[in-house]
Amino acid sequence: MSVIIRSGRSVFLENLSMETKKTVIIVPSQTESIKKVSSKILGSLKPYGVSAETLFDIRLCTEEAVRNAIVHGNLSDKNLLTTVSYWIEDGAIFIEVEDEGVGFDRGALPDPTTEDNLMKGSGRGVYLIDRLMDSARFNESGNKITMIKKLK
């Protein structure tokens, strides 16, 4: 059985039939959607007694991934959707963020920590995700990231 919750143009779909409850959030590609997604995920973690530091990392990485999907993937086109799925398994949260864009080559992203790039105004989002999550992988085309963070 699935439960669909609508909030404005956002859709929250909770699949209750699976052993591992998976929640899918579909939002329009506008920056207002970023906090909606992270609030929903952090709210779901309340019963798990997760440390403030881990919650900070999950919030930051979710917001960075959703922002990238909206701004770089879907080019802030409100008609394109960003889909976020998350579930808890083996004491960790799995978060997938997918956009409708053409994707990108993760390997081509410059290292923001080199001397030449330190002064740059962007390019730290994916780097922070890599460093703060226990695992972060893009699919082959680069329009979907799966992040894993142990709940502690």
Next chain:
Amino acid sequence: MAVKFEEKFGLTVCHIEGEVDITSSPDIKKAFDKLISKKTPKIVINLSRVSYVDSSGLATLVEILKNMRTYGGKMRLANLSPKIKSLFEITKLEKLFEIMASEEEALSNF
């Protein structure tokens, strides 16, 4: 989010309260644009009441620093929470910014 400025010992101290992120960054930039247009020589940013910073917030602080450097201005950051300080360490931005433990320390010999 709120940004307040005060003068202390002839220096400008900025207190930011709330979150420094994609939502608040445009307002923070705007608040600093006024100081930068006046070529304020030295600014201490007290982050004791900042609970969250994202990559947009880091980028905003980098941009303010960059703009100040165009006229020889200097900036120090003070009172970062351990978590926010760790973001500066991870991104190596600690090499770019002068990060002080307290506002008093930031104001001395500046």
